[in-house]
Amino acid sequence: MSIVASGSGSSAAAPADKGVGPLLRAWREQRRVSQLELALRADSSARHISFVETGRSRPSEEMVLRLAEHLDVPVRERNALLLAAGYAPRYPETPLADPALDALREGVERLIQGYEPYPALVVDAMYNVVAANRGILMLLDGVPASLLAAPLNAMRLTLHPEGLAPRIRNLRAWRGHLLDQMDRQIALRRSEPLRALYEEVAAYPVPEEEEGEGEGETDYGQPAEPVPYFALPMLIEHEGRTLSFISSISTFNTPMDVTVAELAIETLLPADPATVKYLQSLTP
Template sequence: MTPATVRATGHGVGPLLREWRRRAGISQLELALRADSSSRHISYVETGKSRPSEEMVLRLAEHLDVPVRERNALLVAAGYAPRYPETPLDAPGLAVVRQSLERLLTGYEPYPAVVVDGGFRVLVANRGIAMLLDGVRPWLLQPPMNAMRIALHPEGLAPRILNFREWREHLLDRMRRQLALPRSGALRELYEEVAAYPLPPVPPGGEDRAGDGHGDGHAGSPLALPMVIEHAGRRLSFLSAIATFNTPVDVTVSELAVETFLPADPETADHLRRAAAG
């Protein structure tokens, strides 16, 4: 792409920025105020009448909360080189990051914790996760493991998740939110695959009590939707939390998500402690 003005023909950075602004639900004037610009300049950029500088592209992307991978796409559409590298997690340059994640997950034991990438591939998991995977068919545990397949496949955790229909909808909705990003088709293919898995039968005493917030104390939580799962004849209840890196400057690091599972009741916490002690 040359420095010449990019016409608004559906190509170039203008339409992309306009789409991100609309997704953010803000006006051209509000974006201009945030980015220390003018609404006229924002309008000219979006319609292709003006080619933004590299600094302006990055500034607008920051105020629109555009993910790092898509910031590279905006730069390329504007005729600039990508700014952010994409380093494999097993590369020497990210050794400290991986080691820190492993220490974090080990320190969280006996509670389950896992690190996934933008395609929900499992990169690091602790022994708490390994314990919950008892009974999952071996083919689902072959690298590269995928957290969505393991959770939703009938030969994975699905038959043991007692509030499966609620938890399934939560996971699919999480994927749908990411599908709004203009990434490769791999994530959409994964979504279509796991959404088509057949629903397992409701286990005895399962969905009705585990999903309505009543019953034996393992089911409902006033805080968030729990994952209620059967393990070794017991009902365990977890609340999940997801953490990401702040202000990442690498595509790989920006898409890492640390998901931790906090016991939602004293019985679950006690069972995990006793199981870890052998």
């Protein structure tokens, strides 16, 4: 599956007419940083930070960016802060299909294809899938076409009762992990669209836990010996086998573009020898 533009951003910025001061104060309070601590980090003074937050002083463009950096404000919201302060946005939002991102797309595609036969995918800030390899497509066998329509959403695919959820042996634990992950992203980005997605998938019905749920099987379908997992695995059934994966997520370091900043590469690492053996057996 090649990289495609998902057409959705996670715009979460408060209206610019609130002014930059209240926006900066909201970010500071969310990060639980005092005015004095922020001033020390940004080589300023608590008095100046107070004046900025109350609107008595208009910060320079450099100061807005410096405060945003020390408050770990996402790139998209840094643009919103600049607009609220009366400056032009600093960071472009280049469509994934733009020729300027050709090298990025080609590199990411090579990366996830090189990870085969193990599953890997790329998602944006709304967990829309913008690229996936054949390992992911294998796991999606049997998922209804309605859930595979664009934009393909990783959270809906995983937690929907007609998606992967019925095949996930430790659904309650894995669901809790995914919801916690989304909750952390909402706190970081303050995204209303992401909050709406969270409320949607959190409301999906969860089957009653059955006896033996979460127990593994060998590649022959027989009960497996307990595996000392080093992280929470996703245990998922595939063609009568229980496969076990550990999820790892990578993002780009110091991105200067909103689109690139919001991309995440998720790789599913086989967590037991039986899963490795089965996936390698699928390789021509």
